[in-house]
Each structure stands twice: as structure tokens, then as C-alpha cells.
Amino acid sequence: MVYSTFLCFSTFVSSGNALKSSISLGSTYQIEGFPDEEEIELCSTVAQFIATLATLRSWDQVENWYGAQTTKDYIYYAAFGGIYPYSITWYAGHGKWDWVVNWKGFIPFIELQYWIMDDSGGHVLDKDIYQCTSLQHTRFAMIWACHQADTIGDTHWSGTPFGMPYAWLHTTDLSSDGYANPDGNGLVFIGWKDYTPGLKAKLGGKEKAGYNFLLNFYAHAFYGHSINGSLDYASKQVWGATVTFGDSMFYKGFYDPEGHFQMKVYGDGGHTLPFTG
């Protein structure tokens, strides 16, 4: 069913010597009033920033689908990567998990599946994203949503895959700390374990820390620096010259009054986005 949706996209996937694709996604759907207008504005700017960077670096397909265009099908398309063998994705919005009935023959299993939200509040499950990534076109996914990096993932008793890193990268063979121990496989997933701070939040005394972190990270990454190097650069720009990503509150984790936050890098932090110039 998921694959059939790709046919719809064939109309706007141009042919040619296309190689690289960058897709920005994000849901503006509010839960308890968040993301509010200010947060949406910042997310939208980041999405546009990534798209412009990819355009400036002559990437072959560049899409900014933040907002209304972040539908289930477009998320599946981003996961599939289209005809582009190298694809990166950024997403911002709400995320968590659901208890879902998975069938193995006639036997139902109630199992935990992670989700991100489409723009109308629908849950897009890891197991459905997984169905779109068998070609492993997605090499780098950063998902700015809660619980996306709670686990790398695995396969349930029912035979259903779970876990967002597994879903986006189609493998569980990922370093559990791709920053400190990059596995060299060229696939990277960055997400948040437990909660995710808003881009506008003041963290470590710095206003809009998440927003500035992302701008600096993507600026560095699109100009031939490794994911780890770019995480370090972003961290130093936000919190000070001696604060590498490894020393930062994002990597070490932090608490608000009722929740824990930690950014996780799975896979190959040594990976560098294709760069010519």
C-alpha cells in the first residue's frame, strides 16, 4: 500500500543524473498549544535554511515540505528517497509511541511502535516508514521529536520492525554512540531520547539554543564537514569555544522539572555529506 503511493510522486521526480536529495519535513499540529506561532516560525526557518543550503550546494532534489505538505505520503516519500540514492531528511514536530496490534498469521500481538506526526495530527508509524526504506537511500535523518531515539530498534515477536533509527536507515547495525564511536557505515540517525526541547527554548543560558544549534550544524555539514565536526561546531557556537558536542547538555542529557532530554547519534558520526566546491 505504501509503495503504491510512490507512483503518485513519479510526476514530480525529474529524471536525469540525479544523485542527492534533501527533504525538510515538519508538523505544525499542536498538542496543548505547542508548537505555538513562534516555534513554528523557527522550525519553518530551519526547514527553509536546509533547503536553501542544499540548493546552493547544487543538490539534485530539494524539498521543503514543512507544514501542510508533511502528510503521511510525503513522509513515506522522504523515507524512500525517491530515485535519489543519497537522501537526507529533517523533521520537527511531536512524536511518541503507540500500542499497536500487529498480526502474525491469525495471532494478534499488541506491540509498541514509535510515531511522528503528520501535519493533521495523524500518527506515522516506524513500521510503515520501514516499509519505504529497503533501498537505504536515506543516509542521514535528523528527527527533532520526542522519543525518536529511545531505541535503535529491532523486530517484535510478530515479525514487525520497530524503532525509528531502524525504520529510517533500514538497519539495526548502528553504533549506539555514533558520536564517540562512529561505525564507519555511512548511515546516521540523530534524534532525541525521551523529550525534545522546543527550538525557541533557552538552554544553558542561551536563547533559541536549539534553533541556533541547527542553523550552525547544517551550515557546517553542507560545506564538507563530518556530522561529528558539525555537531562540535554548532555546540561551540552556541555554548562557547571549549564546549564540544560531547561536553554539551544535548549529548550529556538534561532535565526540566518533569522530563529528561538527550540527543542521540546512532551510526556513523564520521560521515560527511557529499561536498564539491
Added chain:
Amino acid sequence: MKFLVLFVVSVTAVFVLIGNVSFCQCVESENTMKKVALRFLEEVADIDLDAYNVKGYRSVTPDLYVQEMLHPGHVETWVDMNLSSRSGELAVELWFMDGKFYYFGLVEGTPITNAERRIGFLDCVRTFLERYRAQFNATYCAQLAPLLEQITSLDHEQTIETDEAVLKIYPVDKTVAFVWSPKIDGIEMEKGLSIRVDRNGFLRILGDWCSILRVGSTEVNVSREEAIDTALNLAQKHVDEIGAKIGGYETALTLCGGRGDCFTLYPEWSVDIYYDKTYGCYYGYSVSIWADTGEVSYASSQARYSGETTMPPNPWAIILLVATLLAVPTVLTLYQKCKRSGLHVRNEGCNPGKE
């Protein structure tokens, strides 16, 4: 016609010349940065360049759009160098703002240094600072050096504060970081000079924001109480909206950028209001106010993403599961009954009275 041709040729010539001039400037700037980079490595970081071959050199100046998004009106350049020697490789990075050095980082490797290290760790730190001061005319390094005398331990975090500056010491793994923020008219700068030195005595990081920052004003016309009042008033609407209760607040006065030129600093009050608990996605409200003008620069509710809509297990799923669990013992019981009542099970299943 001749005039037209002459005009076109002369205009073209002017454009070519202008182009060449600009090209030359660019190459000049590139060369200057490379020279500065090598000078830093040799004269400040104390790396023995004779022992290395420059295997790779790359200088990247991001597109104007990127510069405008990150630091409007300024141009940043990133220099990456790979050095190789018989004993191993070295990767270093240096960052320049408007052609001016402001950051060095040792990314990979252990450097071969010019001098044998017979001096203590803090002496190494002093030497790096002194060299940097001398080579890059960073006179403010002289203010940092005396603070090093007050360090009591390099194994614990420590903050040394004087009327002129704040020095924070962070031991991190096998390194120690020294973060120095000068005070101008008693107000601390948000960024200053930081140095991180390996316990083996080589320089890992030197970041000098003092070289690119300048102070626009230190005039404070808004008192702490006024700043708190403004912040509480701004937060009140949000507090009422979500029915939150304020648990406390913190204030600080620092010299910050972000008004007009991003590297020009002005005094800013920051008031962070915390709620007594998390209300939905919201846990507080932060306000920043320029202390010289009273203008609010940042007023924002503090929130996190969540996903509190997790559905409980589908009731149909529970029914199916329970039915499946019940079905297994029922089938087994029936099977046993079937066996006991003289029915026999063969390959083809349960066939009554075949024996």
C-alpha cells in the same frame, strides 16, 4: 561604430580589471589566512612544522546567504588542515571572522611539539597565553594570567571571580578547559577567551571571541527590579492562559550581542521564570531586556515537544488477545476430552471409532 566597439572594449576591460582586483584580494586573503594558520600552529600551539608535511589544506567560505543567517554583515571562513609525519597524522581547524583569527581546534592526533616539556601543566597554559598575546596582539591575555594563580585544583570545577573578570575551570577527560569572560564596567561579557589544554601539555582548543567582539555600551538604565517587573508582566498572560503557578525566577546581567551588529555587545537583563511544574508542554517563561534602552529583546514561553496523545491499547485488540489466550486452553481441554472418550488421533486428525 568604432566608438561603439571602443566603448564596449573599454567597459569590458574595466569589468575584467575589477574582476581581477577582486580575485586578487580573495587570493590575498586566502594566502594571509594560510600564513596566519601556519603561524598559529608553529608560534602559539608550539607544533614542530618541520616534522610535518601539509597533506591537505582547505579553506571554505560559505555562501553569502549562510553568512547572513548566522552572523549578518560578517564573513566567516573555515580552514581545515591535515598534517602528516612519520609518527602519525594531525588534523586541525581554524576559524576566521572577517579574515581575523578567532578559533583553533586540534581535531585529531597528538602533535609533535618544538620544545620538550619539562614545565608544569599551568606553566604550559601560561606559555600558550603568552605566545598568543605576543603573536596576535591579544593584550587582554595579560589579565587572565594572574587568575591562574588562584586555581586550587585542576581536578574539580572552579569559578574565580574578580571585579575585572570571571574564570571558570572545567576538567574534562584528559583535558582542562579555562573559560575567561572579562567584565566591562562590572558587567560580564557573554563570551570571552577559552583555552583547553591536554594534561600532556599540548593545546587542544583556543577560542578568542574577544578578538571579534566589541562593546557598544555598558550603560544600565533599567534596574534589576524593573527588569523583573517587566518580565513578570509579560509572563502573566501566558501564566493565566495555562493556569500555571510561578515557582521562582533567576536574573542575570551580561553583555550580549544580537542588537544591530551581532558582534557588538550591549548590557542585557535576562529573567528566567520557572513554573512550579510542567503545564502540558510549558515549564517556564524567559525574558531578556536591553538594560540601556529598556527594550525587550526576547520574551518566550519555555516549552518542549511531547506526545501525550498516546492511545491506550485498542479495545478490539484486547478482546482478540484475551480470546486467543482463552482459546488455547479450551482447545487443549477439548483435545483431552476427545482422547478420554475413546476417540483417537491419527495423522488425519480426530477420527472417531477407527480402532
